Amino acid sequence: MTMNFAYYIGCAAQQTQKEADWAAEAVCEELGIKLHRMKKATCCGAVSLRETKPAFALAVAARIFVEAEEMGMDIATICNTCLQTLSQANHRLKNDDELLDSINEVLKKSGVAPYKGTVKIKHLAWVMVDDVEADVLKSKIKKPLNGLRVAPFYGCHSLRPAEIFEAEAGEKAKHLETLIELMGGNPVRFDGRDKCCGFHVMLSDAKEMRQMVFNNTTSAKEAGADVMITPCTLCDMAMGSYQGIAEKSVGKKVGLPEMNFAQLLGCAMGLDEKRLGLNRLHVSPRPQLVARGVL
Known part of the structure; x- marks a missing residue:
């Protein structure tokens, strides 16, 4: 059975650590996992943006989540910092309706669809263990x-x-x-x-x-x-x-x-x-x- 994920590659794997991306694609191909690259996704913003401009950081993350929702897939990543940044934003948006509404208003002004809160953020290593049968x-x-x-x-x-x-x-x-x-x-x-x-x-x-x-x-x-x-x-x-x-x-x-x-x-x-x-x-x-x- 083929599994599909919106692939959030992160900045490092596109520049200095390209081998991690190559290896991820190679092993996923063997396991029937399809990684669909997110063509509109930006940098996750990491810790610096989250600390200096928290509302902006949430809007950036929500925009990424909307792209995944439009693709009909959960997100898989190979960067711990992207994982933490996106997971923290997702956790806050899913557990605070007022915050979600305010961030969706920001997205609306930018012509982006509202985030419905349906996306899960996974590390590819979790997918290998939790979603792929051990046998x-x-x-x-x-x-x-x-x-x-x-x-x-x-x-x-x-x-x-x-x-x-x-x-x-x-x-x-x-x-x-x-x-x-x-x-x-x-x-x-x-x-x-x-x-x-x-x-x-x-x-x-x-x-x-x-x-x-x-x-x-x-x-x-x-x-x-x-x-x-x-x-x-x-x-x-x-x-x-x-x-x-x-x-x-x-x-x-x-x-x-x-x-x-x-x-x-x-x-x-x-x-x-x-x-x-x-x-x-x-x-x-x-x-x-x-x-x-x-x-």
């Missing part, structure tokens, strides 16, 4: 991970505040561990699992951001991880792209391969590594994957 997903695993030790780095924006999300979050979150086990890997429990990646202080406090990256990757490496996966393009950028910069800043080597969860899932499905963008990763996971017979 179906397991049947697509052609190259099991054979015990590969995988550190699931959730980041913070897909976990907190738990009450705004459409799936289990907070301390109960286990989507990544479930996927790792279905792929034949061993989830590694480590201290940085639910910490912030540091992306959002990259410009305001570069030194602190690099220390956060170093602490999280070191925590996973010392716990025995072969690779780390994240569900977020911004976490990918921080933990992968900035890992080398963090090493130089702290003066110690980590060398932990980091990849998007969809990339590792694609590897386990036996998909072409170039299609998954493995060549774009800053610390290659090829040695670890070859050693386990995945590549």
Whole structure:
């Protein structure tokens, strides 16, 4: 049975983290999930717009929801920050009729249809676990991970505040561990699992951001991880792209391969590594994957 989602790709996956988008499309094609790109969607506004112009941020989010309603689909995304931003707006609009009415008045002035409050916001990792039958997903695993030790780095924006999300979050979150086990890997429990990646202080406090990256990757490496996966393009950028910069800043080597969860899932499905963008990763996971017979 084909599942259809309005695909809210986010800014990072369209620019710096294109491999996460490629991998998402590839694994969804294997699973019969159709990601329909939202042609009119804007940037979610993230934390900055939400804090400085809250009413405007809600209107921006509502406009995105209206597009999904017009498509007749729920929204799926691969960015934790987009997930949190849109989920928080959706939670407020669905639980405050007066607020919804006032935001719809703003939309009306812009020639946009009113938001009816019918859309759900999901992370693609949730779709894989909650909406795809485990037996179906397991049947697509052609190259099991054979015990590969995988550190699931959730980041913070897909976990907190738990009450705004459409799936289990907070301390109960286990989507990544479930996927790792279905792929034949061993989830590694480590201290940085639910910490912030540091992306959002990259410009305001570069030194602190690099220390956060170093602490999280070191925590996973010392716990025995072969690779780390994240569900977020911004976490990918921080933990992968900035890992080398963090090493130089702290003066110690980590060398932990980091990849998007969809990339590792694609590897386990036996998909072409170039299609998954493995060549774009800053610390290659090829040695670890070859050693386990995945590549």
